[in-house]
Amino acid sequence: MIELDGLTRRYGRTTAVDDLTLTVRPGHVTGFLGPNGAGKSTTLRMVLGLTEPSSGTATVGGFRFRDLPRGLRHVGALLDAGDVHGGRSARAHLAALARSNGIGVGRVDEVLGRVGLDSVADRRIGRFSLGMRQRLGIAAALLGDPPVLLFDEPFNGLDPEGVRWVRKLFRRLAAEGRTVFVSSHLMSEMEHCVDRLVVIGRGRLIAEESLAEFAARAGRPEVAVRTADPASLVTALAAEGATVRSDPDGTLTVTGVTAERIGELALGLRTPLHELTTRTASLEDAFMALTAADVEYTAGEGR
Numbered sequence: 178m179i180e181l182d183g184l185t186r187r188y189g190r191t192t193a194v195d196d197l198t199l200t201v202r203p204g205h206v207t208g209f210l211g212p213n214g215a216g217k218s219t220t221l222r223m224v225l226g227l228t229e230p231s232s233g234t235a236t237v238g239g240f241r242f243r244d245l246p247r248g249l250r251h252v253g254a255l256l257d258a259g260d261v262h263g264g265r266s267a268r269a270h271l272a273a274l275a276r277s278n279g280i281g282v283g284r285v286d287e288v289l290g291r292v293g294l295d296s297v298a299d300r301r302i303g304r305f306s307l308g309m310r311q312r313l314g315i316a317a318a319l320l321g322d323p324p325v326l327l328f329d330e331p332f333n334g335l336d337p338e339g340v341r342w343v344r345k346l347f348r349r350l351a352a353e354g355r356t357v358f359v360s361s362h363l364m365s366e367m368e369h370c371v372d373r374l375v376v377i378g379r380g381r382l383i384a385e386e387s388l389a390e391f392a393a394r395a396g397r398p399e400v401a402v403r404t405a406d407p408a409s410l411v412t413a414l415a416a417e418g419a420t421v422r423s424d425p426d427g428t429l430t431v432t433g434v435t436a437e438r439i440g441e442l443a444l445g446l447r448t449p450l451h452e453l454t455t456r457t458a459s460l461e462d463a464f465m466a467l468t469a470a471d472v473e474y475t476a477g478e479g480r
């Protein structure tokens with residue numbers, strides 16, 4: 178479990194993280210979302226004791242990270258996959274980390290296998306692709322078999338197969354009862370693997386809820402209908418209390434009744450339907466709407 182209490186970090190006149198209070202629970206993959214510059218990395222760095230809070234606290238299992246001896250056994254993290262010694266092999270890199278954290282070197286081959294790098298274990302990291310470096314960073318995070326895992330933008334540079342593999346791994350780690358906290362600025366990366374969300378903007382908490390609760394923000398579904406006799410259908414829909422918008426191409430956009438009910442009404446009128454499509458706003462749309470006021474730079478404003 179990760180607990181933030183009034184966590185704040187200022188850089189001069191910028192408040193990067195502003196009074197964050199929240200709990201990240203075990204057994205879930207929690208997405209940590211916010212636009213660029215929202216304060217995600219600064220928050221994760223404070224959890225790991227790499228950046229000092231201006232005020233407030235960040236604890237893991239009730240302790241500040243720096244008070245935990247052999248930190249890798251308590252928290253595993255991938256912050257910057259490029260931050261490794263390119264001259265070493267993957268195996269040597271992990272073995273050095275294991276030794277300095279009092280972890281048996283036998284774990285090295287286990288985690289190399291878990292992330293699929295066993296066949297390149299003795300190759301120099303300098304020759305790894307970005308995707309291989311991400312996998313190596315994940316292996317390092319898993320080395321101490323920790324109950325809490327932090328990943329900062331773990332999908333960066335991964336191909337679609339890699340993205341799918343990472344999502345599955347995160348779900349498995351959560352199913353093992355671990356706390357998995359994953360930052361991203363893209364909702365599309367998160368919606369297939371998280372079950373909880375923490376959303377921040379300009380350092381402040383905007384939402385902390387389940388994915389289902391977040392999805393409810395996407396608003397009521399709309400049904401697009403095209404029919405041979407729109408006028409009669411509009412009258413029937415109005416009588417049902419539906420809201421109908423008529424587009425110039427003749428499509429009706431209906432809210433307040435289901436597609437099934439619209440089909441029944443059309444059958445009652447004996448009018449053929451040419452289209453009947455339910456549309457829900459995407460989670461990406463809901464995320465953009467939620468964070469619109471907190472985006473640092475907006476394209477197309479001519480500034």
Ligand SMILES: Nc1ncnc2c1ncn2[C@@H]1O[C@H](COP(=O)(O)OP(=O)(O)OP(=O)(O)O)[C@@H](O)[C@H]1O
Pocket residue numbers: 188191192193211212213214215216217218219220362
């Ligand atoms: N060391 C620093 N010195 C000065 N300002 C900083 C420092 N680190 C972060 N900031 C500022 O704090 C704010 C939050 O940055 P942070 O990197 O935590 O955001 P982020 O949500 O991780 O963004 P991104 O998605 O772009 O990585 C930004 O305005 C950034 O410029």
